[in-house]
Amino acid sequence: MTEYPYRDRILHMESVSLADVASRFGTPCYVYSRAAIERQWHAFDAAFGKRTHLVCYAVKANSTLGVLQVLARLGSGFDIVSVGELERVIAAGGAPARTVFSGVGKRADEMRRALEAGIRCFNVESESELRRLDKVAGSLGKIAPVALRVNPDVDPGTHPYISTGLRENKFGIAREEALRIYHEAGRLAHVRVTGVACHVGSQIVTLAPFQDTAARMAELVRELKRDGLVVDHADLGGGLGVRHAAEQPPEPAILVQALCDAFAGMEVELHVEPGRAIVANAGMLLTRVEYLKQNGMKHFAVVDAAMNDLLRPALYQSWHDIVPVQAGGGAPERCYDVVGPVCESADFLGLNRPLAIAEGDLLAVRSVGAYGATMASNYNSRSRPAEVLVDGAQTWEIRRREALTDLWASEKLVQ
Numbered sequence: 001m002t003e004y005p006y007r008d009r010i011l012h013m014e015s016v017s018l019a020d021v022a023s024r025f026g027t028p029c030y031v032y033s034r035a036a037i038e039r040q041w042h043a044f045d046a047a048f049g050k051r052t053h054l055v056c057y058a059v060k061a062n063s064t065l066g067v068l069q070v071l072a073r074l075g076s077g078f079d080i081v082s083v084g085e086l087e088r089v090i091a092a093g094g095a096p097a098r099t100v101f102s103g104v105g106k107r108a109d110e111m112r113r114a115l116e117a118g119i120r121c122f123n124v125e126s127e128s129e130l131r132r133l134d135k136v137a138g139s140l141g142k143i144a145p146v147a148l149r150v151n152p153d154v155d156p157g158t159h160p161y162i163s164t165g166l167r168e169n170k171f172g173i174a175r176e177e178a179l180r181i182y183h184e185a186g187r188l189a190h191v192r193v194t195g196v197a198c199h200v201g202s203q204i205v206t207l208a209p210f211q212d213t214a215a216r217m218a219e220l221v222r223e224l225k226r227d228g229l230v231v232d233h234a235d236l237g238g239g240l241g242v243r244h245a246a247e248q249p250p251e252p253a254i255l256v257q258a259l260c261d262a263f264a265g266m267e268v269e270l271h272v273e274p275g276r277a278i279v280a281n282a283g284m285l286l287t288r289v290e291y292l293k294q295n296g297m298k299h300f301a302v303v304d305a306a307m308n309d310l311l312r313p314a315l316y317q318s319w320h321d322i323v324p325v326q327a328g329g330g331a332p333e334r335c336y337d338v339v340g341p342v343c344e345s346a347d348f349l350g351l352n353r354p355l356a357i358a359e360g361d362l363l364a365v366r367s368v369g370a371y372g373a374t375m376a377s378n379y380n381s382r383s384r385p386a387e388v389l390v391d392g393a394q395t396w397e398i399r400r401r402e403a404l405t406d407l408w409a410s411e412k413l414v415q
């Protein structure tokens with residue numbers, strides 16, 4: 001990736017030395033490349049060509065305001081799963097009119113706020129939700145734009161925790177039920193059917209599940225139109241994987257072309273909801289080696305980042321490349337488990353990594369721009385890291401490191 005060269009043996013992001021970032025903002029610290037985020041967003045957007053479309057960035061992948069702001073300035077749409085994400089989009093300058101609301105458990109207050117803000121569409125995931133939305137919209141004197149999230153029963157071939165489009169998953173409405181519920185929606189006074197939606201999983205690295213899904217959704221749109229329902233858009237979800245090691249995910253342009261092919265000749269606006277594919281490779285986590293130690297045959301690098309900062313290795317067994325920020329320091333190369341200070345054996349960032357490092361060295365954990373900072377917690381009473389956006393030669397601290405007093409700011413002692 002061109003954004004991350006070594007110059008004078010120091011890892012850079014765009015024109016900024018990551019050693020400088022670490023000394024200015026401390027470690028652990030998330031760093032994001034604005035150029036990488038923008039390039040990925042444009043890769044999706046441009047691939048649609050003249051076809052009407054909307055790229056709705058999935059906010060849960062990385063919801064830091066500065067990241068949302070970069071995307072809002074490109075004219076991005078947004079895919080949200082809570083009212084909190086809606087408020088973030090608005091605070092970052094994003095357009096509610098280009099925002100779609102996904103998720104299986106939308107509360108009435110979340111629906112109200114989204115209706116008041118004037119979002120583009122509710123992706124409804126059950127009959128009960130549809131009826132509740134009708135009631136809430138009615139109480140506000142509004143009509144809710146609705147797509148049903150249909151479960152196409154496609155196996156995305158990914159980790160079970162991030163498969164969402166199988167019959168047995170909690171997400172969406174079963175394909176065989178879809179027509180009946182669409183007709184029910186057509187009879188409700190305060191919802192207006194505008195589209196179809198789906199999302200089958202995450203970190204999908206082959207084209208076939210997307211092609212299957214798109215073909216099934218195109219067939220559904222044909223059936224709905226035949227039945228006289230108005231369908232003005234088809235939302236094909238997110239889920240495109242990124243390269244961590246040997247994966248070879250299709251390029252965004254190839255994916256978008258396959259979606260356009262499945263809908264060739266059909267007059268529907270196409271929506272996609274990529275999260276990971278836009279921000280994952282744009283982000284790194286900087287961490288400092290506190291201790292090197294050996295237990296029996298095993299070498300450990302104990303670093304100052306932990307599972308509370310980056311949960312993915314513990315939760316999904318995800319593999320992230322770990323590289324030294326300063327190359328060629330002359331330390332002997334050994335095979336390390338790179339672990340954090342948290343009291344859990346699952347607290348590792350990487351296992352069996354050949355690294356030539358010394359205590360005090362800086363490491364960069366790669367491809368953590370998605371589902372990194374957003375999943376950070378305060379476990380072990382650790383403050384969450386700073387986040388920095390790099391833009392050419394400039395750096396912006398888009399989230400300051402939490403202060404220790406932030407940890408208990410919302411707590412009260414008993415009287």
Ligand SMILES: *Cc1c(COP(=O)(O)O)cnc(C)c1O
Nearest residue numbers: 058102202238239273274275276
């Ligand atoms: C999580 C999610 C996405 C984004 O998934 P990525 O794998 O990050 O692209 C898109 N749509 C919905 C409904 C989601 O739940």
